[in-house]
Amino acid sequence: MNKVVRLAVMGALLAAAVPALSATPVTLTVASFPDLDRDIKVAIPLYKKIHPEVEIKLVSRERVDHVNAVTTQLASGTGLPDLVGLEIGFVGRFVASGGLEDLSKAPYNVGQYQSQVTGYSWAQAKGPNGDQYAIPVDIGPGTMFYRKDLMDKAGVSEADLNKSWESYLAAGKKVKAATGAYLVASPVDIKDIYIRSNLKNGEGIYFDKSGKVIVAGNPRFENAFKLAKEAQDAGIAGNIKQWTNDWAAGFQHDQIATQPIGAWLNGHLAHWLAPDEGGKWRATNLPQGAYASWGGSFYAIPAKSTHKTEAYEFLKFLTLNREQQLATFKEMDAFPSLKSAQDDPIMSEPLPYLGGQKAREMWREAAKHIPEIPINKNDGVAEDIINDQLDQVVHQNKDIKAALADAQADIERRARR
Structure with missing residues (x-):
């Protein structure tokens, strides 16, 4: 099955399982950095098959520039993206800033998904009171x-x-x-x-x-x-x-x-x-x-995002959808945080770069x-x-x-x- 056909089949399966949010066109802005930005690039055509009414605008900057830009945006409350990619080394800083949406409370209640995700990575995005401010997308x-x-x-x-x-x-x-x-x-x-x-x-x-x-x-x-x-x-x-x-x-x-x-x-x-x-x-x-643990990436929603509902749906797609996690894994070898993705037969494939070792x-x-x-x-x-x-x-x-x-x-x- 070639790549185009595979994407079409995957999109059809996903579309059958997830209803559209709204017929009203929405543009989501996602702020990220290399190589995590490739995750968004993989996701866009798949997500469009489920939610054709949602446009995804990716704003990618180098790591330091990304962190500085998001820090400024959260502090000022202006120019904010709807969804932001975070590297593990900066999660604590942004959680403490108070500028991220608390996903543990209604209407999100992400605690219901905790058992589906690698335990240690889920804990890395908690605030001091146990509140959840981000969801892991890959682990190290x-x-x-x-x-x-x-x-x-x-x-x-x-x-x-x-x-x-x-x-x-x-x-x-x-x-x-x-x-x-x-x-x-x-x-x-x-x-x-x-x-x-x-x-x-x-x-x-x-x-x-x-x-x-x-x-x-x-x-x-x-x-x-x-x-x-x-x-x-x-x-x-x-x-x-x-x-x-x-x-x-x-x-x-x-x-x-x-x-x-x-x-x-x-x-x-x-x-x-x-x-x-x-x-x-x-x-x-x-x-x-x-x-x-060495490394890992997360997604969070700024508290002043103007499209929180749509941002949350896209966040779940990136982090909790098995097909998307595997698609990204195949594209950029980012080890999936979702346990069901870790059970895929791809984990037992020999790795040519490692001399055929089944290191996964x-x-x-x-x-x-x-x-x-x-x-x-x-x-x-x-x-x-x-x-x-x-x-x-x-x-x-x-x-x-x-x-x-x-x-x-x-x-x-x-x-x-």
Whole structure:
């Protein structure tokens, strides 16, 4: 079945199940950013078959510009889109702004759909009182991508990579000696995934439920800093920042042997970061049986949207419609948040870029174990401060406990503003 016919059949099935809202033409403005904007592009022709009276206007800006524009619009109450795409790192800020519609209350009552969505991602869009301000559209189960050819050359097995964090670093030393490649692009990569691993339900990354900073004296942060510094001192961590040209070059030129991150990296590697390296990469679970969330996207309705009813219907289509979730998954490899989409046979298909590995089954299982971590409006601030202190530890030999004590004080000070 070709793509045109498939879309037509899908649209007909959906149209039979969903009545039109109104015969009155409506134009919905959706604000998004790359690559999430591709989700909207996939959805538009399918949604038009159900609601021909609704036009979708997509306004896409680069991530930083998108965040700045939405921040200004919510603050001023002018120029607002009807629906806004959010990256996990900014959900807390926008929830705290008070500018988003509370979807847990009538007429939405989205709690009725909670059981249909991956639990930890649903929790990431809650406010401090348990109110729901956004619905997840895709998730990022944490995983470790690794170059199998480099591991083979160094005599390193997959078990060596994920048996323990200590074994992981020891494997990195072998890889560096045999191939010259870094185990990780940056010590930040180790810290990032470690501090997100194996949290308890309700435990935040930087803050507890009451908003108290939980950094200083926390073994989770101390161990993360210790492992990151050990990697730096051993010369197995580079100084390559994510989302830079150097990061892409590292994947393309055999400089990065592993990358602990969200499962979504498979699509990025295959389509634009390192498309010529297909077949060399594999994925495995994180070290020491750790489970972590890394990334994810959401949709929310601004409280002053002028088309809330129509925006809500489109939001549900994007996040709760199995066919749309699968269509987006096939287009951009964004792991679906909807559980029914995760049960599709596509999850058992071999991935050519990963040498035919059926990695999606592993990621689906990982998503079941990731704890529900609440967000805080100051998570982004805390992350910047932690990264600054880590830099002082790994490059200036600052004492770890002192660095975390300084980070705690700085986060507390910034959070009071």
